[in-house]
Amino acid sequence: MNSQSGEPPTMETATTRRGFMEWFSWALLGLGSVAMAIPILGFFLGPILKPRADEWVDFGPLTDFPQNSTRLVDVLNPLRGANDGMTGKVAAYVRRIEGETFQIFSTHCTHLGCPVSWFKESGLYMCPCHGGVYYEDGGHASGPPPRGLYEFEHRVEKDRLMVKLGHLPTLQDPGSAHVSGKNS
Numbered sequence: 525m526n527s528q529s530g531e532p533p534t535m536e537t538a539t540t541r542r543g544f545m546e547w548f549s550w551a552l553l554g555l556g557s558v559a560m561a562i563p564i565l566g567f568f569l570g571p572i573l574k575p576r577a578d579e580w581v582d583f584g585p586l587t588d589f590p591q592n593s594t595r596l597v598d599v600l601n602p603l604r605g606a607n608d609g610m611t612g613k614v615a616a617y618v619r620r621i622e623g624e625t626f627q628i629f630s631t632h633c634t635h636l637g638c639p640v641s642w643f644k645e646s647g648l649y650m651c652p653c654h655g656g657v658y659y660e661d662g663g664h665a666s667g668p669p670p671r672g673l674y675e676f677e678h679r680v681e682k683d684r685l686m687v688k689l690g691h692l693p694t695l696q697d698p699g700s701a702h703v704s705g706k707n708s
């Protein structure tokens with residue numbers, strides 16, 4: 525009848541147990557798959573379901589930016605997550621032409637997104653990855669980038685420079701940034 529009575533299990537009992545174990549294994553596999561799928565779906569669907577607009581960020585007083593100069597500024601990304609740490613920072617080049625006329629550039633190359641560097645001596649931005657070069661005004665000078673640098677919206681408020689940013693600009697989704705320069 526069964527193992528408790530000291531007799532070997534019958535064919536029917538063994539089949540029932542095997543069926544239960546199979547069912548239980550499939551149930552565990554299903555639960556594990558659902559548990560793994562939830563964060564992955566959240567990663568891909570989160571930005572679509574809960575889009576957040578770029579925000580105005582205070583870059584500091586105008587006196588921090590001498591006329592006819594370009595300098596790198598890094599600030600906390602307003603769209604950062606609670607656990608982002610250092611990756612929650614975003615950098616931008618601030619070019620003060622004169623008075624309240626500025627250009628604010630993303631540091632990301634419009635080719636594949638590598639960080640570009642500003643070279644004051646040559647008045648050029650250069651990308652270390654594939655040799656992309658941009659003029660001082662952000663326009664494309666040479667190399668594989670298809671466009672000029674991304675340029676962020678900005679305004680002057682109570683003698684402070686405010687810049688609108690948050691999303692990483694890409695050609696498909698530049699967010700509030702636009703592509704800059706004569707040769708864009």
Ligand code: FES
Nearest residue numbers: 633635636651656
């Ligand atoms: S990523 Fe800058 S040239 Fe390719």
